[in-house]
Amino acid sequence: MATVIIPEFVPSPEQDSETLKNAFKGWGTDEKAVIRVLGQRNATQRKIITQTYQQIYNESLFDSLRSELSGDFLRAIILWTYDPPERDARLINQALKERKKGSKHLQVIVEIACASSPHHLIAVRKAYSSLFDCSLEEDIASSLQLPLRKLLVALVSSYRYDKAVVDMTVAKLEAGHLHESIKKKELDHNHIVWNIATRNFFQLRATFACYKQEYSSSIDEDILACGNGDLQALLRIAVLCIECPEKHFAEVIRKAVVGLGTDEDSLTRAIVTRAEVDMVKIKEEHVKLYNQTVEDAIIGDTSGDYKNFLLTLVGKQI
């Protein structure tokens, strides 16, 4: 389901490091070579390349990238080069720093908590502790106020059961609980928070399906009808990420490019964080929903090396 294209014959990490070093030499940078190397390696390969580069040249690959590249291209390639748990920990930390800008900045926390495997989320929490000298949940609890704090602490603390075990009686019962709380506009009610934060993804999808069947509108529509606060926005994203992550990320890409101007941060985040997860499905959803390919969305709104890099990640040979 990943769109990243790994060549049939992958050069050794030493060769890749040398290609990168040569790309940085002299005036100007060979950006194409950087994209060719880093954009066509999986997470494990990239990790080994950064270690090997450090060993050979006694210099951090990240520092080299920062001194040679700039702008959106630099930000995208740095995010891509981080080990995924470290990348997500840094994205969350950045979001908490920009928390005052509202739910849009906190959305990434919900995405990482609700559209990752339980094991990945634990790895992110581990990376967060190593990088920022406190636990992720501690940082959220001390940075945010109620009711966002309650929802986000619960979401990032989950370690969900990861198999497709579904109890339809529970699904029906809990759909009722959810509906009751949403009807009263109590979006931080324990029923909602504990349900969304502790049940396994398969069970929750069954609950959401029961909800729709029983009450004729979908749970995310009903949440949307509750108003336009940050809690409502984040809870809806949690539901969407649990129900169908590829649909959510297709929407993120769409919103980033539609209309005048581009939201490069969101576009980069969606593509970098999902290229190795479910980008094949996201591309299908995007065409289905918006009658446009992700490639065309990228081409229409970006340019230069940044464009080439994103296209590489979504599997287009450039």
Added chain:
Amino acid sequence: MATVIIPEFVPSPEQDSETLKNAFKGWGTDEKAVIRVLGQRNATQRKIITQTYQQIYNESLFDSLRSELSGDFLRAIILWTYDPPERDARLINQALKERKKGSKHLQVIVEIACASSPHHLIAVRKAYSSLFDCSLEEDIASSLQLPLRKLLVALVSSYRYDKAVVDMTVAKLEAGHLHESIKKKELDHNHIVWNIATRNFFQLRATFACYKQEYSSSIDEDILACGNGDLQALLRIAVLCIECPEKHFAEVIRKAVVGLGTDEDSLTRAIVTRAEVDMVKIKEEHVKLYNQTVEDAIIGDTSGDYKNFLLTLVGKQI
């Protein structure tokens, strides 16, 4: 800090398996041999022995133990032979099944959440999912009612920062928050639950010290003064386990043996779960607090193979 005595020359897992198999042969069982083998191996060694035994005899070591031994001795040796995360997951599951018997049965959940390393707690959650087809927090959320649910879901969901980083300004501020909520007898207030469930152990110890300095009574005394409900009992245990686990477990052992009759379940749990963690310190605390050695406490209240096994775990050559 473990009291388990591993012999200088440890037999191979094959030899240990054979010794066990021979101990089970014929009428009667050679309990001393069982104690000598399993009681003097660390967790990794025990795990390899159970795997080797299964491979050689095509039979589960647990089944053999169950058919040969009985009573408290059997229960203790089974708990000891489980891999520690599996053991703790099973203890919690049992506690949830017996939840209607009140806080005493739920105490083990708090102990595992607050007196384990963050990494061990994650391993317990992983084991819980594998064994019981649901996540630990999901099972607690659906088994218990408020306010216990709120406290216990938060405690087991933590993945605390594990280094000694302390901010004294935060400690002072949060001691104030804790005091305010305790004074109002709001023991499930967000201030208390999030503080106790997300901060690192070192930070919390500093907060508790500030509390005592500022308000002249200790936080656990003030919690005790709030009444005698289950929430109050479990919150107090959380504080004690965070502040000084060895003192808490010395108290568990004491309460299990003092007066008429013995609480074998608590005695077994304290010794089995801590023999490889901090039993050396627990023994020191026990002498300090009660002027009696843990060995004498065991000898006074137990007998036979059960006694010999517990004594072996606390480091007494028998």
